[in-house]
Amino acid sequence: MSEALLHARALTKNYKLGQVNVPALRGVDVDIQAGEYVAIMGPSGSGKSTLMHILGCLDRATDGQYILDGSDVSNLSRRQLARVRNLKVGFVFQTFNLMPRLTVDENVALPLKYRGGISRGERKQRAMKLLDRLGLTDRIGHRPDELSGGQRQRVAIARALVGEPTILMADEPTGNLDSASGAEVLATFEELHAAGHTVVLVTHDANVAAHAERVITMADGKIVA
């Protein structure tokens, strides 16, 4: 057995479009070690997003094996997969995906709500701690639309980290940001990596991918480099 934190073998994914099977992944092997900072790069349609969805337990592979943090998650039920997402994966999206009606701290605390058994007070406390760590203490109580893009993405990062996940997954995290804010966010990822977090970043931008320790390049549903 591999000691890799993420260990995927021969992952395939087919989408059905009417009668036609559209292959999105055609046998992908990936190993990511704990503490690594990896970028998955490729043009759109290369299968990088599909791979991230599977690695992030948002989706299941059609075939192949995927072991996350020592347990096989290839064939889990939707409910079990939701549990794994909650416990082990933190997502950061291109469009931030914050809840517009919740305050910054409520947004950050949201994943803990779905963990169950954590009191409101403790959830809030843990959210505060992360906001403090990401330098957002002065934004507490504000709603997302009162924040700049860079601040919003940092709130999203705080939310991804609040459940102390095994792995942090970011899907084009700088795609909707100006270059200054983008640099800020990338610096945050580097800090997190330096602090020992495992980060997987999906991007089509080579300049962004260059920030990672290792780059996995995809094309046509396969890893090409």
Add this chain to the structure above:
Amino acid sequence: MGRRLLEWLELFGDAFREIRVHPLRSMLTLSGIVFGAASMVSMISLAGAVQRLASDDLKAIGLPRSFSFQDRAPQPDAVGAMAQRHPGLRMMDMQALASLEGVESVHGFNRAFMLTVGPVGRRNIDIEGVDAGYLELRNMQIVAGRSLRPLDILNSAPVAVVGQELVRDLFGAASPIGQTIKLNGKKFLVVGVVGPIEITFIPADFSFTARRIYIPYSYLTRYNRSPGRVDATIVTARPDVDFGTVFAAGVRVVRNRHGGAEDFRIENDAAEVLSDLAMADGILDGWNVVMFTIGGITLLVGGIGLFSVLLISVRERVREIGIRKALGADEGDILRLFLSESLTLAGLGAGIGVGAGMGLLIITELIVAKFGRVYTIPVNVPALIIAVVFSLLAGIIFGWYPARRAARLDPIEAISTM
């Protein structure tokens, strides 16, 4: 258990927040449930109030614990000695009835029609020879002076209680108390004035009871007839005994005393009241069925309104659902999220509806009060509970499908929805 409760409380708090974001839409969604709950609570409470008023009136008009014997001529088919021997209804019968177990009172009664002469006017008037306590038994209020007393009866005293509506004709503006009237030439002292049998609701006219004069029945017995005879006697059972037993015993005693001469008629006043009450209850039960049906249909329509708005809400919030799922919400979490909103909406609707229904009752009371009648319409608690339970059930039933639809959304598709 406590943790579950806390989680639900938090869900309801969040649901309330979500509802407040769209106040107009939420209120429109609620309206069906509001109308359903309001109509159930108000109409059934109103029916209950009507039922109570009607039954009070029926009890006031009738004699709910009494039966009576009316004197009559022996029947033509009575033959021989029996026909000769008929004694008629007598005070001796009354004594025998009074000694029975469970009898509260036995009232004697005689009728007459007399030329009555007062200080101001003269008229032919129905005279009722009654017993002490009879006016009270008939729910007639003494408005001035006093009622007839046992000593008046014992002494066959020439005293009279005059019906309220006769006062002006016989006495003019002066107080009748202490004045003298002549009944067929015999002087009577007026000791009291009495109002009619009081009814509040049933559209029946009992004002004639205030156009009569009430004197001791014993006086009429001596005046009219052979000593000891009465036109009628009214037996009232104690409230704590079985009426049927007392009735049967009373009938047996009088029959035995009369040796088979059918010279009296038996009237079961209590049974008449009961059958009238049963009829009124039947009518109002029918009304209740109609109102529950209308309320139920309105709630159903309200539930369908809730259903469609929740479906729209789910569609609008697909992306939010996707995000929540990405953060680890499972299908149960999403189901509970929408179900709690549906339940909160339904609960709010029920609350507002019940409040509106109670408000309608108060408005009805105020309108009725404008017409000079004071009724309190108590809220029918079972109807209130049924309205709330049905509303919440509608919330669960009609919230279920939209909530499940939200729960089943694929997170990736949901998150990529714009």
